[in-house]
């Protein structure tokens with residue numbers, strides 16, 4: 001009995017998605033809308049399967065091409081995100097730690113920040129042409145600011161008493177940064193990374209719709225022109241899946257790096 | 272083994288927002304000779320931590336000077352070990368890394384750090400908790416990690432801010448004995464903040480009794496009692512009565528800090 005309950009409990013997370021899919025399938029088959037406008041989940045799955053494995057060629061030029069499209073998007077996300085992380089963390093630590101650096105560069109950054117990254121698209125195309133670079137640039141812009149702000153916050157809220165303890169055991173400025181401020185800021189930095197990876201996917205897809213001729217976003221937009229809404233939905237689902245997986249990856253790293261937080265937060269009560 | 276000289280030290284905390292400056296310390300003069308064990312005794316808020324922080328180099332006096340062995344104190348340094356009122360451990364490091372933090376900053380080999388830390392972990396009675404994180408220990412245990420961290424540097428001056436406040440009676444007595452043993456063995460100058468009269472009279476070679484707002488030294492009493500000290504002996508009680516009188520005359524003074532105590 002108890003095992004059955006435990007099994008049911010583990011199933012609880014699937015209830016809502018299954019209900020939505022079932023309802024959607026039923027609605028599409030009912031014929032209330034033309035099937036082409038709202039493809040049933042089964043049709044989407046069929047198109048997706050061909051896109052991924054080239055099962056029956058129903059997606060034509062995209063048949064069996066998914067891995068290539070996915071890698072094109074993923075590599076842009078990773079490149080832009082990596083540059084953003086490296087730059088945002090170092091600049092953020094500098095701004096948080098040094099009042100001088102803060103005064104010199106923070107106003108500029110705060111003025112640039114409210115400009116939506118998407119509005120850089122024209123300039124990005126002029127500067128970098130139509131290829132990977134403008135997309136990576138946009139991804140960088142989208143991920144940079146959330147990581148930067150969270151890093152600054154993490155550094156500034158570092159407990160002064162820990163710095164005192166570090167100075168007491170003989171730490172100089174660089175050591176205090178490396179051994180106290182940085183570890184103390186890590187929870188904030190990770191929060192920034194998680195927001196940043198979300199923006200990164202958003203902007204890759206946007207860039208691919210406008211400025212690049214490959215990737216999941218391009219397939220999505222291209223299928224729209226060819227009225228293949230099943231493929232549009234398959235592309236959306238792929239993006240969702242990859243976004244989820246990259247966030248999951250960050251959470252795995254975070255759980256390892258911040259394992260000391262295990263017993264100190266509300267979250268730790270869950271597992 | 273160092274001489275601490277505090278001369279003419281005042282500390283005023285400026286509070287621009289509330290427009291009310293707090294005079295935490297007023298014209299403090301103390302000389303702590305080599306190998307002395309000075310206990311700072313006084314009511315809450317009289318400036319004990321502030322005074323200690325200035326010897327540690329965390330804060331600067333508004334006027335006057337603090338010197339250790341003739342050197343003007345302007346910054347913290349590892350020749351002055353501090354045990355904080357709150358343990359102030361790095362929550363991301365296990366106990367042994369916290370204890371060996373000094374060696375970590377000096378770039379010591381892991382094996383050496385581990386081994387050295389172990390000695391001090393055993394000394395404060397935390398054997399078996401080396402790999403625990405501060406959040407997994409009780410307040411008193413964390414406090415002992417803080418003590419081990421300061422002792423590991425083998426500092427010439429040890430500054431302790433109510434280090435045994437969070438400990439139970441039994442552990443506190445054990446730790447007091449241990450501290451006296453360490454002090455007698457290694458020598459060194461200790462400044463120990465407490466608001467426990469028995470604790471001050473059990474540990475110190477001198478007690479400085481302070482009064483509050485503004486914080487002043489009322490009297491520095493030398494303690495010539497034999498060790499181990501018997502807190503029931505007549506001499507002990509005689510000094511205790513004197514200290515109590517000093518503190519009591521302080522309390523009848525109608526001022527803000529009587530509110531603090533209620």
Ligand SMILES: Nc1ncnc2c1ncn2[C@@H]1O[C@H](COP(=O)(O)OP(=O)(O)OP(=O)(O)O)[C@@H](O)[C@H]1O
Pocket residue numbers: 284285293294295313314315316317318319320321322356466
């Ligand atoms: N950073 C600060 N800013 C403003 N006022 C302060 C600051 N630190 C201490 N004070 C004031 O200085 C006075 C002395 O504080 P301190 O912490 O030295 O007291 P204490 O003797 O250590 O008390 P306790 O026994 O409760 O720890 C208090 O009135 C406090 O309000």
Ligand SMILES: [Mg+2]
Pocket residue numbers: 319320321356432
């Ligand atoms: Mg205090």
